Amino acid sequence: MGGVSGSMALAQAFDEIMGQPGSSVPRAPLSPLGNWIDGTPDAELRRRQEAAEATFRQLGITFAVYGDSDASERIIPFDIVPRIFLNSEWNRLSEGLIQRVQAINAFLDDIYGARRILDEGILPPDLIFGNPQFRPEIAGMRPPHGIWAHICGIDLVRTGPDEFFVLEDNARTPSGVSYMLENREAMLRLCPELFREFRVAAVDSYPDRLLETMKSVAPGNVAAPVCVVLTPGHYNSAYYEHSFLADSMGIELVEAADLVVDDDVVWMRTIAGRVKVDVIYRRIDDDYLDPLVFRPDSMLGVPGLIAAYAAGNVALINAPGNGIADDKAIYSYMPEIVKFYSGSEPKLPNVETWRCREPQALKYVLDNLEKVVVKLVDGSGGYGMLVGPTASKAEVETFRAALIAEPHRYIAQPTLALSTVPTLADSGLAPRHVDFRPFVLTGSRGVQVVPGGLTRVALKEGSLVVNSSQGGGTKDSFVLMDDGAPPPAPPAQTQMQSQGIG
Amino acid sequence: MRLTIDHRTVYRFSEPQARLTQLLRLSPEDTYDQSVTGWSLHVDCDARMREGRDGFGNKVTMLYVEGPITGIEIAVSGEVLTNPSHGVVNGAAEPLPPPLFLRATPLTERDDAIAAFANDAVAGENDPVARMHALNGAVRKQFTLDEGRPVSGRTAAEAFGLKTATSRDLAHILATAARSLNVPARYVSGYSTVDADDAPAPHGWVEVHIDGLGWVAFDPWTGICADEAYARIAVALDAAGAAPVAGSRLGEGDEEMDVDVHVEGGEGQ
Amino acid sequence: MLSRTALSLYWLGRYVERADFIARLVEATVRLDVLSPRPAGEVAWVSALAVTETEKAFAKTGAPIAHEPVARFLTLDATHPGSIVRSLDMARDNARAVRTALTREAWTGINQAWLLFQNRATTGNAATTLNLIESVKSATRGFEGAIHRMLRNQTTWFIRLGQAIERADNTARLLDVKYHILLPEGEQVGGVVDRDQWTTILQTVSAVTAYRWFYSEGLLPANVIDLLIARSELPRSLAASVEEAVDILNLLAKRTGLHGEADRMARNRHARMVKTQSRQIIAGGLHQYLQDFLAENDELHFAISRQFKLG
Incomplete structure (x- = not known):
């Protein structure tokens, strides 16, 4: 997860609840949230927040920070104040997301196939062929149903009511969906009154939608395809999410040693013998998938898996080779890519990006290092990044030298006035910068955006870094089912009946 | 030329293995100047085999063996007819474009010493073909030939610091050097009569891409183009990507490998 | 599974x-x-x-x-x-x-x-x-x-199977070691022994109350041995562990359709256990009996591994 952009002062940022800078009353449709905040003492909010975090700790919803030896059991801080999307905002956002993910899939199908986009001169060929994320090992192989990026997490930032920008695409193995679901569980339990005030779209159908997506891309005509989640194992930092997803889909959570490829078919070892596997949601990087094709020293991979994939006998979710679509060097060309495949202007813009490989852009960036955010093209997780406005002189000079030495490894972006959401800080409620990762599913029957996502919040005042490894937290993200005044709450009885019948 | 090829690979394991999964690149294919007139791949145990292609377009055979197994012998033999073509390769499957072959790999990492050597070697030459001949010749002159078994994992940079080199080392050095001059280059694995009898590995050489000509094969082992005395099997960015056998086994213990290659050249057609 | x-x-x-x-x-x-x-x-x-x-x-x-x-x-x-x-x-x-x-x-x-x-x-x-x-x-x-x-399914049965095998092992080793220490060469089973020492054994397997239930004549080593080996009413006795292994393997066989050497071995062991009396065991040498039991328990462990392809 890599997410950051720069900022002006907090006071100048759009607040998603309060509205334009300086406003002291919430945006009209969100006034019930204002009332809720006013009517709930900070101490009570804090108590609920702590209760939620205690649950997360007990469930073992933990992550590991690389290079931090005792962090294998840390939880990501949770903030009790939700962020809220109006229905109309969400609809416009969804259209943009669908267009972008369709383009990502079309791009991957093209770049590993006919490479029309290069023939047409839209992208410089060396950007692809010199890029380690373009995997020659799987060139010419096509995933079942031609779908590559089944699960995309698109990282967004916002600067105004309808100003959303894509910060980063995640088309490999985007994580964080378990937070979307667990955060909602916690909110339903601890703040049920909010769900009477607002009609919030449910996110708990995500596992069903994901399973449906997986089944829809199974190769061949299997009546009941066998789907599994492949994890590197329980020492992995995202293991909780892997087990959570397998559990809520009701499918097996397998490790490499549970799978065997024979005769170009993937099988899993069960106590009753081998069972053929049709679809694998793998949470293992390409490099480790198959020691016969990628890193020969991989103990996490399944020998022969790529042969089974090439033979069309198994669907891998997401497809190997996807890194070329979410690479930071490619990112700056996404507007052109979206336009090329969709035939229309991108509905969701990128954050303006200077490609330091281009001399003019490099000059601009070097002249304005104190104002911009510089990122390593192949870095992630908030590492290898310069936030100009908050960096020390020494940091700026270190990056200047690095940029001059290897300009092709860097891109730079302006510092945006990232939106804020009221957040429970030590001193009480205060605005804190947020970003957003919605999850987009693509199956053989189309593309869908799950109405919700992962809101990450920079807990330090003025900070723009939302990465969990850098002191970021999470919030629940409400998507409202309508823009108007909240409807009268239906009697609880009716709701239960309709659920029971449905 | 008529090339008669006999290539045996024997693995022995100190402990019985529960499974064996191998990816074999052992099958030559037809090009304009190479016709495979007879070819067989044989293993000495019960095995399932599946044919396919890797990302570089090479023909691969997946081999699946159920244990317990303490050893396996993989034998290929056959006959390939070749025409003289001055090293120019025509009619091969080319799924990837030449710029891809400018890429470095862990075995062919960019190296200042090799780059400087390449620059010196081509100094004064302007014609792209002449430059490659000069480079190939320079690599040949730099080393004493080592007919022993290639050292697995040895990089071009490491090999460049030594006095003797195997055909794989030479090919890695030449590919790295050509790429440093911005010439796409790839590793070729195959068979050639230039090897001694009983060679401990298939032969390795290099194809470079020259605008207007296409892929041209150079062998730094001889210092000249690889021509009708060669049968190509597989290409990749380095020897690991074109490996004749990439294997994985499930079981304890060590393995021993023994390879034996015979290539005989005769009158063709 | x-x-x-x-x-x-x-x-x-x-x-x-x-x-x-x-x-x-x-x-x-x-x-x-x-x-x-x-x-x-x-x-x-x-x-x-x-x-x-x-x-x-x-x-x-x-x-x-x-x-x-x-x-x-x-x-x-x-x-x-x-x-x-x-x-x-x-x-x-x-x-x-x-x-x-x-x-x-x-x-x-x-x-x-x-x-x-x-x-x-x-x-x-x-x-x-x-x-x-x-x-x-x-x-x-x-x-x-x-x-x-x-849920009463394979998940719980495999856990309980592990518990049963481990329990059999633990109780057998406890008895073997304590017996060695408490009854040096040449001494008679049933002689005067340290009451506290024998109580330790019972405490370790939570059997102090059970002992009083079964035996009226005070703390006798032969009774302790009888209780820990042959009384299937005591959950941590060898008899109970052996019986439980058979029961769980039966349940697994019904659900998975997997019968095999583990079932046969466990049933066989159980049948012998039912027939054996603790007096005979003491007479024939408790140490040897327990050593054989531990070895057989290990063998059952491996048979389970093979039958359910756990390796």
Whole structure:
């Protein structure tokens, strides 16, 4: 997860609840949230927040920070104040997301196939062929149903009511969906009154939608395809999410040693013998998938898996080779890519990006290092990044030298006035910068955006870094089912009946 | 030329293995100047085999063996007819474009010493073909030939610091050097009569891409183009990507490998 | 069910059982030590090390054989496989690997037991040791309860199968070691023995009350042996563990359709057990009997591995 952009002062940022800078009353449709905040003492909010975090700790919803030896059991801080999307905002956002993910899939199908986009001169060929994320090992192989990026997490930032920008695409193995679901569980339990005030779209159908997506891309005509989640194992930092997803889909959570490829078919070892596997949601990087094709020293991979994939006998979710679509060097060309495949202007813009490989852009960036955010093209997780406005002189000079030495490894972006959401800080409620990762599913029957996502919040005042490894937290993200005044709450009885019948 | 090829690979394991999964690149294919007139791949145990292609377009055979197994012998033999073509390769499957072959790999990492050597070697030459001949010749002159078994994992940079080199080392050095001059280059694995009898590995050489000509094969082992005395099997960015056998086994213990290659050249057609 | 899942569940059962057993052993030894005049107390700790097969590992630490160092060694020392902390580490590791198969309650039970030991360096005096042991026992009881509230399916059966095999092993070793120490060469079973020593054995397998139920003539070694070997009413007796293994294998066979050598071996063992009387065992040599039993228990373990393709 890599997410950051720069900022002006907090006071100048759009607040998603309060509205334009300086406003002291919430945006009209969100006034019930204002009332809720006013009517709930900070101490009570804090108590609920702590209760939620205690649950997360007990469930073992933990992550590991690389290079931090005792962090294998840390939880990501949770903030009790939700962020809220109006229905109309969400609809416009969804259209943009669908267009972008369709383009990502079309791009991957093209770049590993006919490479029309290069023939047409839209992208410089060396950007692809010199890029380690373009995997020659799987060139010419096509995933079942031609779908590559089944699960995309698109990282967004916002600067105004309808100003959303894509910060980063995640088309490999985007994580964080378990937070979307667990955060909602916690909110339903601890703040049920909010769900009477607002009609919030449910996110708990995500596992069903994901399973449906997986089944829809199974190769061949299997009546009941066998789907599994492949994890590197329980020492992995995202293991909780892997087990959570397998559990809520009701499918097996397998490790490499549970799978065997024979005769170009993937099988899993069960106590009753081998069972053929049709679809694998793998949470293992390409490099480790198959020691016969990628890193020969991989103990996490399944020998022969790529042969089974090439033979069309198994669907891998997401497809190997996807890194070329979410690479930071490619990112700056996404507007052109979206336009090329969709035939229309991108509905969701990128954050303006200077490609330091281009001399003019490099000059601009070097002249304005104190104002911009510089990122390593192949870095992630908030590492290898310069936030100009908050960096020390020494940091700026270190990056200047690095940029001059290897300009092709860097891109730079302006510092945006990232939106804020009221957040429970030590001193009480205060605005804190947020970003957003919605999850987009693509199956053989189309593309869908799950109405919700992962809101990450920079807990330090003025900070723009939302990465969990850098002191970021999470919030629940409400998507409202309508823009108007909240409807009268239906009697609880009716709701239960309709659920029971449905 | 008529090339008669006999290539045996024997693995022995100190402990019985529960499974064996191998990816074999052992099958030559037809090009304009190479016709495979007879070819067989044989293993000495019960095995399932599946044919396919890797990302570089090479023909691969997946081999699946159920244990317990303490050893396996993989034998290929056959006959390939070749025409003289001055090293120019025509009619091969080319799924990837030449710029891809400018890429470095862990075995062919960019190296200042090799780059400087390449620059010196081509100094004064302007014609792209002449430059490659000069480079190939320079690599040949730099080393004493080592007919022993290639050292697995040895990089071009490491090999460049030594006095003797195997055909794989030479090919890695030449590919790295050509790429440093911005010439796409790839590793070729195959068979050639230039090897001694009983060679401990298939032969390795290099194809470079020259605008207007296409892929041209150079062998730094001889210092000249690889021509009708060669049968190509597989290409990749380095020897690991074109490996004749990439294997994985499930079981304890060590393995021993023994390879034996015979290539005989005769009158063709 | 994945073979690896079944394997982890089985080992989860074994390690929880082992942690619980070591906890009881330490508890009973603390009591014995407190009651005995020196050097009887030292003998108690020597035998605790013998039961857990950790004499050599303990000798390497260079510490004297006494309450504090041995109790610490058996509870908190993660460097050898005979400690509670190591057993709980392994139990939690296996539980983590099969998180999806466990209920949250069962996972939380294990996790809580494990958390008890994090960042704890010393057991302190007898009272603190007993407190710690009490929390371990209560956590494993919690886990046991959670297992019984889970669906009656393969998941619980593999855990319980592991527990049954481990329990048989633990009880047999306890009896073997204690018997050796308490009854030196040449002495008669049934002679006058130290009441406290024999009580230790009963305490370790929670059988003090049960003993009074079954035997009216006071504390006799032959009765203790009878209770621990042949009385299937006592959950930690060999007979009960043997019977449970048969029952669980039956349930698994019904659900999975997998019958095999493990079933035959377990049934065979059970049939012999039913016919055997403890008097004959004592007459024929208890030590040899227990050694054979332990070997057969190991064989059953491997047969289970093969039958369910756990390897």
